[in-house]
Amino acid sequence: MDQHLFSLRYFLPQSEQGIIGGHEAQPHSRPYMAYLAIWHGNNSSFCGGFLVAKNFVLTAAHCNGDKIIVVLGAHNITKNESSQQVIPVRCQHPHQDYDKESHNNDIMLLELESKASLNGDVGLIPLPVAHQQMPPGNVCSVAGWGRTSAYNNLSSDTLQEADVEVMPDSACPRNRRGIYHDYNPSTMMCVGKKEKGKSSFKGDSGGPLVCQQTAQGIVSWGSEMGTPPAVYTRVSTFIPWIRKTMRMLQP
Structure with missing residues (x-):
């Protein structure tokens, strides 16, 4: 060691890119x-x-x-x-x-x-079928050791997790001046309902978005304050x- x-x-x-609005995972459940x-x-x-x-x-x-x-x-x-x-x-x-x-x-x-x-x-963890789509409304989960608040730099010693909802691509609008202007629906997923306030955050990058026990996404990027939705790499494309x-x- x-x-x-x-x-x-x-x-x-x-x-x-901890989990915002989540809770400690059951040890070794992932x-x-x-x-x-x-x-x-x-x-x-x-x-x-x-x-x-x-x-x-x-x-x-x-x-x-x-x-x-x-x-x-x-x-x-x-x-x-x-x-x-x-x-x-x-x-x-x-x-x-x-x-x-x-x-x-x-x-x-x-x-x-x-x-x-x-x-x-x-x-x-199993990977999805190539080019499989995960329809909006599906509830998935994300986990990581990253920051749990935008207001301090403390990351979590223990693994944190949260349930997050797959959103339609339109929830990450490609407005020229908006934060999602580089969103690409073929290679990315828009995940996390704004009202729920649950999201991956800094330190969680690279972790899996787990939907129906398969790794459908990879934590990639999001807002500076950790407000959902966040953007995940769409694993099925790759x-x-x-x-x-x-x-x-x-x-």
């Missing part, structure tokens, strides 16, 4: 969740991710870094839990068309240096890319 990794946890700066400790030189940040094969974690492309260490089987990320598996990333595979300005194609596969041991605390990339890298 890398103790240095966990001492860093107290002063990690925030990544691009065995697919991954915590990503990311370094850019001497600077560190963190993201979420999710295990899709024994040696692959799916996350957002903007969660890249010079070095990434993945922690699986965690609930309280500041504690040395016996359930945790700490595995360095061998190689980062961001989508070749990722655009950091528009957030388009915000998806990345992380190839792990060794295979995860699957057990009750660490497991895989199933051919995910399958091809994993096939190419399998020994």
Whole structure:
């Protein structure tokens, strides 16, 4: 166990995108969740991710870094839990068309240096069928260790979760001066009812949007204040890319 990794946890700066309006998850109820400790030189940040094969974690492309260490089987990320598996990333595979300005194609596969041991605390989450649509009105869930309020910089030691509703694309209007001007319905999902006030937020990037027990979305971006809706990468669009990339890298 890398103790240095966990001492860093107290002063990690925030990544691009905790859960607003959520609650603590039942420990190890989401065995697919991954915590990503990311370094850019001497600077560190963190993201979420999710295990899709024994040696692959799916996350957002903007969660890249010079070095990434993945922690699986965690609930309280500041504690040395016996359930945790700490595995360095061998190689980062961001989508070749990722655009950091528009957030388009915000998806990345992380190839792990060794295979995860699957057990009750660490497991895989299924991916959707290619190009499957998740109709508006479906209630899904999101989880992460990120910030729980726009009014402080505190992220959560324990995994937080919230139920969020899939919204029509029109709820993320592409007004030139609005925050959703780069919204792309073919590669993104608009999620979270404004009135409910529940949303992913800074530090949750890369975590999964789980609908009907499949990973339909990846936390990507949203408003500076964490007000819903937030924007998620539409995983079903990228199933051919995910399958091809994993096939190419399998020994």
